[in-house]
Amino acid sequence: MEKEKFLEEFNRQQHRLGRIMLIAAAVLLLAVPFLLGGIYGALPDLKSFLNGFIKVGMVYIPVGIVEFLVYAPMLGNGGSYLTFLTGNVTNLKIPCAMNARDIARTEVGTVENEIISTLSVASSSIVTMLVIFAGVLLLVPLTPVLENPVLTPAFDTVVPALFGALGLKYFRKSMKITAIPLISMTLLCVLVPGAISQTSILLIPAGGMALVIGYVLWKKNKL
Amino acid sequence: MNEYLKQVNSLPFYLIVGGVLLFILIMCVWFLVKSYRAGIAIGMDKKVMRRAIMSSATFSILPGVSILLGVIALSGSLGVPLSWLRLSVVGALQYELNVAEIAATSMGLSGLKVSEMSIAAFTTIALVMTAGILSGITCCIFGLKKYLTRFQKKEKKAEGNRPGFGAYATIAMFIGLCSAYIGSYVGTWTAFxxxxxxxxxxxxxxxMAVFEYLIVKKKMEWLENFSVAVSMIVGMTAAVLISL
Known part of the structure; x- marks a missing residue:
């Protein structure tokens, strides 16, 4: 009973601190483009921002909500606040927290589990930030090399490189979901070349199609 | 050096980004210390807590290096400071690049290409990248307390059910994204x-297929941390060689 009371108080504190931290961090993150724009007299263009944000939001707001609904129960209170702030949810924080729980042999819903999850995500975030910081220090002297014109094709094709790798990874997960969106998008771009420059718009029907097919297959228990 | 790259790699920008990241780092330390003290207060074994911290720390070194490779991949077009910020907090490589590309095309550029970028385009792209990924944070601010309280109550009832559609929804969404891009590359080849x-x-x-083979068939799961970043760097190296 005492432990339950402690958990209640501990959770209350974590929610308060977590909310304050996230609000402050969101304000700071949003301020960065304005601060840089202020220095160079080039503030973000509101019209272009809204145009881009609508397209991005259509895809990534649902993804963000789904990630929140799926992963928050695995991470607990403190773990969720830190994870959704520091990112790399599926590739790092979830496996890390699960691993720590296995080591500590804690059970979901207990105060011990809450504490271990928070310790795990916090230490993972600190280490990741420090590794990246050390790397950035090394990267600064390399900047002139990275800006060499010979390397321009590499950085101009960074998006195809990403989607080649991700495509294989995700297509393999479910060929049943993949077939129709992939074939239809390819045919559309081959037959209507004007669509190629509108990839940001193509994402919406392609994502919608994949979601509907995925949902139908899931309903029929065929995934 | 290109004027745009000089501006996005300038010292003031490093200082701004460093300040924001320092704040987030302090918050992580704060959560760590508070939780550790709470553990001691309820009589948890210090050794167990330290093992959890150490294992999480060592577990994170390799993924940290792979995220760093992502910073290198992004830095050529968005500069080091923004790449450092975006991949240290909130985001992940696949999100950042995709959103930057969408934002760039929405502004009338042909893509995320250094030759077409300006500091004005950059600040707008950076704002789209930041605002577009805040949905997880917003959900936490307004909904985490209620959601977790309700979820914990329902947990027992849900035992034995098959996984919900949520787990597949993200996969489906990414399949859609990849389909659109791969289709556009085929079209770029046939039309242009x-x-x-x-x-x-x-x-x-x-x-990536080689990585998947090693991870799945040869059980080398540790490669998972590097698969996307290394595959990208191999692809980008191929671009240089093809263009020589």
Whole structure:
């Protein structure tokens, strides 16, 4: 009973601190483009921002909500606040927290589990930030090399490189979901070349199609 | 040096980004200390807590290096400071690049290309990247307390059910994204005779296939941390070699 009371108080504190931290961090993150724009007299263009944000939001707001609904129960209170702030949810924080729980042999819903999850995500975030910081220090002297014109094709094709790798990874997960969106998008771009420059718009029907097919297959228990 | 790259790699920008990251680092330390003290207060074994911290720390070194490779991949077009910020907090490589590309095309650029970028385009792209990924944070601010309280109550009832659609929804969404991009690379090749994007995507996918083979068949799960970043770097290297 005492432990339950402690958990209640501990959770209350974590929610308060977590909310304050996230609000402050969101304000700071949003301020960065304005601060840089202020220095160079080039503030973000509101019209272009809204145009881009609508397209991005259509895809990534649902993804963000789904990630929140799926992963928050695995991470607990403190773990969720830190994870959704520091990112790399599926590739790092979830496996890390699960691993720590296995080591500590804690059970979901207990105060011990809450504490271990928070310790795990916090230490993972600190280490990741420090590794990246050390790397950035090394990267600064390399900047002139990275800006060499010979390397321009590499950085101009960074998006195809990403989607080649991700495509294989995700297509393999479910060929049943993949077939129709992939074939239809390819045919559309081959037959209507004007669509190629509108990839940001193509994402919406392609994502919608994949979601509907995925949902139908899931309903029929065929995934 | 290109004027745009000089501006996005300037010292003031490093200082701004460093300040924001320092705040987030302090918050992580704060949560760590508070939780550790709470553990001691309820009589948890210090050794167990330290093992959890150490294992999480060592577990994170390799993924940290792979995220760093992502910073290198992004830095050529968005500069080091923004790449450092975006990949240290909130985001992940696949999100950042995709959103930057969408934002760039929405502004009338042909893509995320250094030759077309300006500091004005950059600040708008950076704002789209930041605002577009805040949905997880917003959900936490307004909904985490209620959601977790309700979820914990329902947990027992849900035992034995198959996984919900949520787990598949993210996969489906990414399949849709990848389909649109791969389709556009095929179209770029057939319509404009520019085979570079498709070749790079192909090399990157082949490298990923090798990784998948090693991870799945040879049980080398630790490679998972590097698969996307290394595949991308191999694809990008192929772009340089093809263009020579």
């Amino acid at each position: 005779k520019n085979h570079l994007p498709l070749m790079v995507a192909g090399v990157s996918a082949l490298t």
